[in-house]
Amino acid sequence: MQKKVILIVGPTGSGKTDLSIKMAQRFNGECINADATQIFNGLNLATNKITPSEQVGIxxxxxxxxxxxxxYSIKMYQQEGRKILAQLPDKTELHQYLxxxxxxxxxxxxxxxxxxxxxxCNYDSAKQSMKIIGCPEIIRYLKGELSYDATLATMVQTNKIYAKKTNNMI
Incomplete structure (x- = not known):
């Protein structure tokens, strides 16, 4: 499967940042900064850098x-950008697999x-065995707290978090 990259370009003040957040939310994506001035740590106001709260978790x-x-040179940016792009398709493949x-x-x-x-387990969700991935989510479904689709989505998200933790331990 070929991976897609969405490039958002335009003049200063044209709404690229807001659009990038909306696109990342819609496609479960991430943002790679292409503003040469925002690569630097500091001068946040001078460069109109997106704030952590504006990043809304993206x-x-x-x-x-x-x-x-x-x-910092364009060559350095290209090297880092290519490395990040390679990591993103790997992450996308993992998420698809999960x-x-x-x-x-x-x-x-x-x-x-x-x-x-x-x-x-006598309907005791506190049992250690009932903490295994999938159990808490399905128990919530059985109790009527989650819809079927929400249960599946939650299980996928829990698997992603667990895979990330496992990967970090390795």
Whole structure:
């Protein structure tokens, strides 16, 4: 599957930053800064740098990464940008795999298995075995707290978080 990159270009003050946030939210993406002045750590007002609260949880790359005393070249930017782009498709592939994995497990009877285990544990979700990925989400579904689709989405998100933690430990 070929990965897509959305480039947002335009003159200063044309709304590129706001659009990048909307696009990242819509496509579960991340932002790579291409403003040569915003690469420097500091001068946030002078460069009209996006604030952490304006980032609304969207990961931003190449933003405030270089000390004001350092020089930075286009070659350095290209090298870093290419490295980040390579990491993003890898991450996208992992997320796609995790989504498909949750669906495969569901098709094989994950909901029924967890429901039976929950019953066997006398409906005690505090049991250690009921903390395994998928159990808390499906128990919430069984209690009517989550819809089926929300349960699947939550399980995918939990798997992504766990995969990231595991990757960081390795």
């Amino acid at each position: 990961l931003h790359h190449l933003l405030s990464t270089i000390d004001l005393n350092e020089n 989504s498909e994995r949750v669906l495969r497990l569901t098709e094989r009877g994950l909901f029924a298995e967890i429901e039976a285990a929950y019953k066997y």
